[in-house]
Amino acid sequence: MTPEDQAWLTQIRHELHKRPEISGEEQETAAAIVEVLAACSPDRVLTDLGGHGVAAVYESGKKGPIVAIRCELDGLPIQETADLTYVSEYTGRGHLCGHDGHMAMVLGAAKALSNSRLETGSVVLIFQPAEETGKGAVAFRHDPKFAEITPDYVFSLHNLPGLDLGQVELCPGPANCASRGMRIVLVGKTSHAAAPHDGKSPAQALSRLMFELEKMGPDGPMDEAFALTTVTHANLGAATFGVSPGHAELWVTLRTVTDVRMAELIGAAESMVRSLAEAEGLSVTIEYDDIFEACSNDSEAVRVVSDACAAMGLSVLTSSNPQRFSEDFGQFAKGAKTAMFWLGAGKHHPQLHNPDYDFPDALIPVGTGVFLAAINRLLGFES
Incomplete structure (x- = not known):
């Protein structure tokens, strides 16, 4: 990722951070994502999936796997207290879980794919609503438009305070409670x-x-x-x-x-x-x-993430314990090979959902890089 691209994505992240929307109300956020995607030349953009969900599709024109990268649109109904120049403008709402950063990473993948050519298959970039309530992934998957983009693999990440900045952690098997x-x-x-x-x-x-x-x-x-x-x-x-x-x-x-x-x-x-x-x-x-089913990582998808991290020179911590917090990402495992990995936000970083939490911008190129390396391993692409 060039310094210019990183600065561009950081600015987008800050703009998203200023205007958080809670689960099921992400209309403005989805519109902002669609506007940014227009500059990233996807072959198709699908909107209003499972509510305000968005999917951007990049196609090679050749038969091959469909690989999806998923992030979340929603913020939280919590008053932000962090002293930031881009602090939330909405009373009682904040991007206090890092979904703004996750969106920036996936938009980084869109920017890279706009300047590349896939060798085979397709990539679907998923911007999912309502993760915090456990309702978004179910609604997204059951939307009739999802049949047009049903993936073979789906990858996602979540930043994780308490883990060293930029450190990757993977849980083969059970990943979230x-x-x-x-x-x-x-x-x-x-x-x-x-x-x-x-x-x-x-x-x-x-x-x-x-x-x-x-x-x-x-x-x-x-x-x-x-x-x-x-x-x-x-x-x-x-x-x-x-x-x-x-x-x-x-x-x-x-x-x-x-x-x-x-x-x-x-x-x-x-x-x-x-x-x-x-x-x-x-x-x-x-x-x-707030019903969340268990989330479990597929062994082949885990290997793809591990290989992607190795290609970037990142070490991977393997954990036998799932995260205690829940994720509706497990819904995508119903029909696809899935893996979610954790990306350290810093050993002493404020905890997720805390009013002073803020996503570390230094993680944007790391997360984007792992996603792109995973896509390259499965589909190949040329810059």
Whole structure:
């Protein structure tokens, strides 16, 4: 990557950073991506995939694999606190996971492909909406237009604070945990606080559930038996001294390494919740949101990434433990060979989703280079 290209991509990243949009609302971001792609001469651009998703297609005109590179469009509903010249202009929203940097890397691949000729096959650059809610990849894949670009390989990355700047880490096999948000609503009967016996308060059930559910996922080794349950929100009645409550709500995040273990954990948690509610004379409803299936890397796709890193002179750390946080990238494994790798954002860099997080611009040429080396290994291209 030339210094001019790096400066161009850095400026694009900063502009994207200033105007973050949350999951499902990425219309302006998608339009900005389409505008930049127009200068990168793709053979086709598809829009509105699974919401505001965008795909740019580069074709060799010869039969061969379809290789996709995926990044994310969405920011987070978090107020940014970093002292930056390009700080978010939108109150309560920020690119605090680095998706702006991921987009810049994939646009870097577009720029390189515009000046190259593929020897075989096609490249699809995917700009996916709504990763943060776990809904984007599902919607993208099920969009009828996806049938036009169904890939054989899909590669993606995520920057990773806590890992040395520019260091690559790969997890053969399981790469990200499955997770889902469990919302439990308990309903009894309100009463005057002086006559709680005339009502049915869910207070005891709520307090027991907060304890018992976390016992069901006690953490531990990241193997097939791993389970982690985290209470994230609880609400009991109204903020008043005069009413014995009749309503309670509990939010819990369930997390496992495998989808099979997740199904077991869901079954056990639901059984326990319903049994306790029945014993307390309460009605109960259970709903789920932020549903992420487990993400697992394909062995052949992992080798492609490893070879791409070697071609760039990058060392690769191999980890046997998946990341605890979740990713909807695993959806692309339903029909393609996939691999996600981690790119270090710095040992002491602010953590993802922190209000002072900012993507390191020095990673743009590294991530772009790995993507291009992977494409070259599978398809070949000439500058």
